[in-house]
Amino acid sequence: MKTSAFFGIFLTLILTACASMASPPAAVKETAGALTNANGMTLYTFDKDAAGKSACNGPCATNWPPLLASDSAQATGNYGIAVRDDSKKQWTYKGKPLYTWIKDQKPGDTTGDGVNNVWHTAKP
Numbered sequence: 001m002k003t004s005a006f007f008g009i010f011l012t013l014i015l016t017a018c019a020s021m022a023s024p025p026a027a028v029k030e031t032a033g034a035l036t037n038a039n040g041m042t043l044y045t046f047d048k049d050a051a052g053k054s055a056c057n058g059p060c061a062t063n064w065p066p067l068l069a070s071d072s073a074q075a076t077g078n079y080g081i082a083v084r085d086d087s088k089k090q091w092t093y094k095g096k097p098l099y100t101w102i103k104d105q106k107p108g109d110t111t112g113d114g115v116n117n118v119w120h121t122a123k124p
Contacts (some may be wrong), residue, residue: 040107
C-alpha cells in the first residue's frame with residue numbers, strides 16, 4: 001500500500017472517531033447516569049419511535065415534550081435532528097428522539113423511567 005493511500009485511510013478513521021466524540025449540543029448535558037436538557041431535566045427515549053422518527057405526537061407530546069432544536073441546529077457526533085409531524089425539529093441521540101417528562105418536577109427526577117415499559121432514561 002502506498003503511503004498516500006495509508007494516510008488517507010488513517011485520516012478518515014481519525015475524523016470518524018473525532019465526529020463520534022463531538023461535544024453534545026448546548027441543549028443537552030451528559031451526566032454520569034443520564035442525558036439532561038440544559039436545565040438539568042432528565043431526557044427520555046420512547047421504544048415506539050423509529051430511528052430518527054418520533055411516534056409521540058399530539059397528547060403524547062403534551063406529556064412527553066420533545067427536546068426541540070432550532071431551525072439552524074446542526075447534527076454533531078451522536079446527536080442528530082429529526083423532523084416531527086408538525087415540521088418542528090427535535091434532537092436525537094444515536095437516532096432516538098429525546099423527550100422530557102411532564103411529571104418530573106426538578107432536575108435529577110427520573111419518574112418517567114419505565115413508564116408503560118416503553119419510556120427509558122436516555123443514557124450516554
